[in-house]
Amino acid sequence: MTVKHAELTQEIQRQAKELLASGEVAAFLGFSAGSLPMTTRPFVARTPQEAERLVWNSFCTVNLANYLPALLKSLEPPRSPKDPPPTGPLPKVGVLATGCWSRNIVVQIQENQVDRSRLVILGVPSRGMVDRKKVLAALQGKEVLEAQEDDHSLRLKGKWGETELSRWAVVRDNCQSCRHPNPVLFDRLLDAASERQAQAPFSQIEAIEAMSSDERWQWFQQAFASCIRCYACRNACPLCYCSTCFVDDNRPQWVGKALNAPDVLTFHILRAFHCAGRCTDCGACESVCPMGIKVRLLTQKLSKDILTLFGAEAGMDVSVPPPFTTYAPSDQNPFECDTCSSKGKKE
Amino acid sequence: MKIRINDHQLIQWIQGLITKFQVFYPLQDANSGVVHIQKATGSLNSDAILKPVSGVPKTSIKTFFMPQPEVIARFSIAAQDAEAFVLKEPGTALQTQVLLNIRPCDARSVALNSMPYAEDPYFQKMLKRTVIIGRPCDETCSTCFCELVGGSPHGTEGMDLVILKTEDGLALEVLTQKGADFLKQNPCAESAGLQPTPQQQGGQELPIVAREMQKKDLLALYNASFWPQIAEACINCGACTFLCPTCYCFDIQDEVAGTKGVRLRYWDSCMFPLFTLHASGHNPRGQKVQRVRNRFMHKFKYFPDRFGPVSCVGCGRCVKDCPVNIDIREVISLMQAV
Amino acid sequence: MFDQKNPYLPYSVIIDDIVVETEDKSLKTFKLVIEDEGIRQNWNHTPGQFAMLSVPGKGEAAIGIASSPTEKGYLLFTVSRIGSLTTALHQLPKGARIGVRGPLGNGFPVNSEFKGKNIVVIAGGYAFTTLRATIVYLLAHRQDYGKITLIYGARTPGMLLYRNELKDWEQSGLVECHITVDREAPGWNGIVGFVPAVTERVAPAPENSVAVVCGPPIMIKFTMPALEKTGWKDEQIYLSLENRMKCGLGVCGHCNVGPVYVCKDGPVFTRARVKGLPVEF
Numbered sequence: 001m002t003v004k005h006a007e008l009t010q011e012i013q014r015q016a017k018e019l020l021a022s023g024e025v026a027a028f029l030g031f032s033a034g035s036l037p038m039t040t041r042p043f044v045a046r047t048p049q050e051a052e053r054l055v056w057n058s059f060c061t062v063n064l065a066n067y068l069p070a071l072l073k074s075l076e077p078p079r080s081p082k083d084p085p086p087t088g089p090l091p092k093v094g095v096l097a098t099g100c101w102s103r104n105i106v107v108q109i110q111e112n113q114v115d116r117s118r119l120v121i122l123g124v125p126s127r128g129m130v131d132r133k134k135v136l137a138a139l140q141g142k143e144v145l146e147a148q149e150d151d152h153s154l155r156l157k158g159k160w161g162e163t164e165l166s167r168w169a170v171v172r173d174n175c176q177s178c179r180h181p182n183p184v185l186f187d188r189l190l191d192a193a194s195e196r197q198a199q200a201p202f203s204q205i206e207a208i209e210a211m212s213s214d215e216r217w218q219w220f221q222q223a224f225a226s227c228i229r230c231y232a233c234r235n236a237c238p239l240c241y242c243s244t245c246f247v248d249d250n251r252p253q254w255v256g257k258a259l260n261a262p263d264v265l266t267f268h269i270l271r272a273f274h275c276a277g278r279c280t281d282c283g284a285c286e287s288v289c290p291m292g293i294k295v296r297l298l299t300q301k302l303s304k305d306i307l308t309l310f311g312a313e314a315g316m317d318v319s320v321p322p323p324f325t326t327y328a329p330s331d332q333n334p335f336e337c338d339t340c341s342s343k344g345k346k347e
Numbered sequence: 348m349k350i351r352i353n354d355h356q357l358i359q360w361i362q363g364l365i366t367k368f369q370v371f372y373p374l375q376d377a378n379s380g381v382v383h384i385q386k387a388t389g390s391l392n393s394d395a396i397l398k399p400v401s402g403v404p405k406t407s408i409k410t411f412f413m414p415q416p417e418v419i420a421r422f423s424i425a426a427q428d429a430e431a432f433v434l435k436e437p438g439t440a441l442q443t444q445v446l447l448n449i450r451p452c453d454a455r456s457v458a459l460n461s462m463p464y465a466e467d468p469y470f471q472k473m474l475k476r477t478v479i480i481g482r483p484c485d486e487t488c489s490t491c492f493c494e495l496v497g498g499s500p501h502g503t504e505g506m507d508l509v510i511l512k513t514e515d516g517l518a519l520e521v522l523t524q525k526g527a528d529f530l531k532q533n534p535c536a537e538s539a540g541l542q543p544t545p546q547q548q549g550g551q552e553l554p555i556v557a558r559e560m561q562k563k564d565l566l567a568l569y570n571a572s573f574w575p576q577i578a579e580a581c582i583n584c585g586a587c588t589f590l591c592p593t594c595y596c597f598d599i600q601d602e603v604a605g606t607k608g609v610r611l612r613y614w615d616s617c618m619f620p621l622f623t624l625h626a627s628g629h630n631p632r633g634q635k636v637q638r639v640r641n642r643f644m645h646k647f648k649y650f651p652d653r654f655g656p657v658s659c660v661g662c663g664r665c666v667k668d669c670p671v672n673i674d675i676r677e678v679i680s681l682m683q684a685v
Numbered sequence: 686m687f688d689q690k691n692p693y694l695p696y697s698v699i700i701d702d703i704v705v706e707t708e709d710k711s712l713k714t715f716k717l718v719i720e721d722e723g724i725r726q727n728w729n730h731t732p733g734q735f736a737m738l739s740v741p742g743k744g745e746a747a748i749g750i751a752s753s754p755t756e757k758g759y760l761l762f763t764v765s766r767i768g769s770l771t772t773a774l775h776q777l778p779k780g781a782r783i784g785v786r787g788p789l790g791n792g793f794p795v796n797s798e799f800k801g802k803n804i805v806v807i808a809g810g811y812a813f814t815t816l817r818a819t820i821v822y823l824l825a826h827r828q829d830y831g832k833i834t835l836i837y838g839a840r841t842p843g844m845l846l847y848r849n850e851l852k853d854w855e856q857s858g859l860v861e862c863h864i865t866v867d868r869e870a871p872g873w874n875g876i877v878g879f880v881p882a883v884t885e886r887v888a889p890a891p892e893n894s895v896a897v898v899c900g901p902p903i904m905i906k907f908t909m910p911a912l913e914k915t916g917w918k919d920e921q922i923y924l925s926l927e928n929r930m931k932c933g934l935g936v937c938g939h940c941n942v943g944p945v946y947v948c949k950d951g952p953v954f955t956r957a958r959v960k961g962l963p964v965e966f
Binding site for chain 1: 375376377378379380381382400402405406415416486488489490579580582583584585586588589590598600602611613616619620621666667668670671672673674676677
Binding site: 419420422424431432433434435436463464466467468469565566569595596597598599600601603608610612615617622623624625626627629631632637641644645648649652653 | 690691692693694695697739741742743744745746767768769770771781782783784902927928929931932934935936937938939941942943944961962963964965966
């Protein structure tokens with residue numbers, strides 16, 4: 001393991017143990033080691049002993065904020081829907097948060113999905129997480145049997161022998177284009193703030209924007225052609241918490257359920273729009289996609305538009321309302337007609 | 348029965364098949380390193396025929412037997428149509444399709460799925476039109492566990508024909524009557540008159556894991572204490588079920604365009620809350636832990652109780668691609684320990 | 686499995702008549718006539734079986750068959766307007782063409798275990814439908830069975846199904862009827878109270894008897910102890926389970942309760958069998 005990540009693992013274990021032992025939190029949400037090289041498992045420690053299983057490495061790609069609402073609820077005393085909400089302090093949860101995850105927690109607080117007072121957030125400045133699919137591609141599909149990480153390189157072993165890759169070269173796209181690696185909301189910060197900041201965060205989007213409309217349509221169809229509708233992208237997303245998703249609704253049936261291109265594309269484009277102004281580009285959707293679809297390019301495009309149109313970035317500050325929940329006279333109004341300046345309709 | 352063939356004969360035979368049939372085979376994508384099952388177009392690179400790629404293809408071959416989606420009926424909703432609202436067979440002509448260089452685990456999945464689908468007319472039609480030319484695995488992955496669940500890297504269950512490596516070259520073995528008939532019409536080298544190798548009578552012995560699970564008490568397994576821990580990380584997506592070659596559940600829905608309607612069936616997943624949701628709003632498996640448990644209980648208890656074998660071929664796809672690293676091998680050992 | 690080449694293709698049927706059963710109009714009985722004469726004449730089923738009703742363009746839903754196989758030439762389905770398919774069905778007029786796929790499932794063992802026994806039918810709400818089929822069947826073969834007792838409850842008098850037939854059964858004396866409503870209501874002179882309480886009060890002795898119980902989960906839950914108290918054994922009690930279904934043939938995987946498929950192995954199970962299953966219904 002890297003020196004940095006080894007240190008962080010120790011620190012996370014120590015602090016989680018302490019929080020659990022003192023009773024300050026009832027559960028601690030982090031990661032445990034996976035059963036395969038380059039994998040981790042989201043993991044809830046409930047005792048100080050269990051906290052010894054917590055790890056921190058370059059493969060923590062799932063967004064922990066996704067688990068918070070259900071985990072918090074599971075710690076409340078059981079009650080029926082008609083019972084009044086419990087009063088008095090409820091058990092707390094300790095959770096690890098990088099820049100993007102902490103921003104998701106902010107969004108969850110703004111959208112009343114989690115209660116800030118029940119969280120103990122351990123902030124971890126992110127060094128960027130590794131994309132397993134990039135590693136696989138770099139090795140031409142050869143199977144990795146052992147992976148060791150140093151601060152700036154990955155040593156990968158398999159039946160073919162050993163290969164060393166630059167860590168940054170296989171870091172996820174969203175981490176490479178990240179502008180906020182440091183947590184924006186935390187109770188304790190586990191490491192010195194990171195100074196990295198992507199210079200051209202939207203370069204992937206700009207490349208697609210530069211295409212002609214036909215080319216873009218081609219790109220869109222092709223990029224999502226292998227989708228199997230497993231909904232891992234949706235289910236890994238902390239923004240997707242509707243009790244009935246529009247794709248699951250059958251009255252009315254918004255989208256067909258089979259693998260027909262119009263239905264598949266409708267699902268992806270609508271999912272992305274549902275995340276507009278809320279997405280923190282955590283990359284979980286893309287990391288969990290079993291088919292290797294670059295799903296986050298859609299949400300990233302919307303993040304770029306939101307930044308351009310409203311100067312807003314999701315989850316940076318609890319006290320700043322999300323752009324789509326508020327109105328300002330200065331808001332861009334693309335519906336306004338340029339020539340006659342009548343609102344809402346074109347002559 | 349088998350015959351010896353040389354590289355040249357095999358290549359010629361396969362190239363000939365490609366001109367006559369739709370042939371699908373595993374191919375590694377040069378950019379991503381991922382193996383996909385692709386349709387052969389034009390002539391194949393001889394390496395693709397002779398040296399099948401190692402590694403499990405991303406998706407299984409179940410799509411060739413349970414198309415996603417599959418039209419199961421057609422109808423008209425035009426009021427003036429005398430036969431409006433009458434559902435009819437789709438009447439699609441199905442030509443022979445050839446699946447080439449198929450791994451033993453994937454071929455075996457077809458044999459396992461044939462059990463619940465024994466009387467399913469659509470599946471049976473697909474089975475009839477498909478010729479599986481298998482290839483033993485020379486190289487297994489760390490995520491493979493076919494032997495644990497009753498398969499073998501050299502197993503031939505589910506295959507019609509198999510291309511074998513022998514000490515002095517290649518051999519082509521006929522395993523089923525369908526394979527023999529296919530070879531009669533599409534001869535390879537001296538294959539005329541080849542009969543299927545007699546298969547073991549009375550079915551193969553069940554793997555230990557299946558016999559163990561059959562003996563276990565249903566409710567003891569169901570109520571085991573480990574399910575919540577397994578389910579905790581699960582995000583309840585359908586990656587495992589859709590990539591799994593032996594997850595075969597489906598949904599049926601109608602789609603209408605203009606006055607023409609089709610009744611479709613398409614893959615469904617017991618991981619989805621909608622799977623069991625009653626129209627009344629009641630949901631017998633409304634909780635994540637219930638759905639996660641159902642998937643494993645179905646594979647390792649309900650299916651063996653009903654059909655004998657476990658509904659898993661050990662291909663390892665779910666292990667590799669589970670977004671949160673739920674490892675089915677760990678679940679099996681937990682269930683074995685009950 | 687029913688005798689048809691492709692079990693996924695429904696028979697075409699015409700809606701011959703529609704009866705609004707309840708005061709809230711949420712339940713309608715559809716009288717369906719199979720178009721093909723040969724199939725219509727050869728149709729047979731067992732009370733307790735169900736069929737998939739098919740509104741082409743909308744889909745299918747599993748509905749219990751409310752008519753008895755002794756009622757020839759037509760099929761009755763009493764349908765609650767609750768989901769998308771049943772809502773579409775409720776909007777159809779007389780004369781419309783729909784589809785019926787079935788009969789499916791096992792049905793009550795009226796020709797084996799039930800023979801020669803006293804039959805106690807306990808029903809709550811609109812789950813009464815297949816029990817109507819059962820009672821009509823029993824009455825058509827009256828000499829094969831002992832005493833027939835019916836305990837049937839609905840929320841209000843206006844929510845009772847098949848009111849004319851209930852009256853006929855009661856007046857004929859062929860069925861001992863205990864019809865109850867949840868609360869006092871104007872014009873109602875019958876029993877008031879929930880089905881479990883009425884069961885406890887009037888349930889006959891279990892000797893040489895079987896009970897069939899259909900109703901909402903809460904009713905079943907409280908009726909079971911009532912029967913237990915009067916000495917009923919789990920093997921004598923027949924339940925009909927419901928789960929979301931798609932194929933009706935034990936393939937698609939939707940309706941499983943542990944290892945059994947409600948559509949194929951059920952919907953009728955003894956309580957003894959149900960107790961050995963996970964509670965996933």
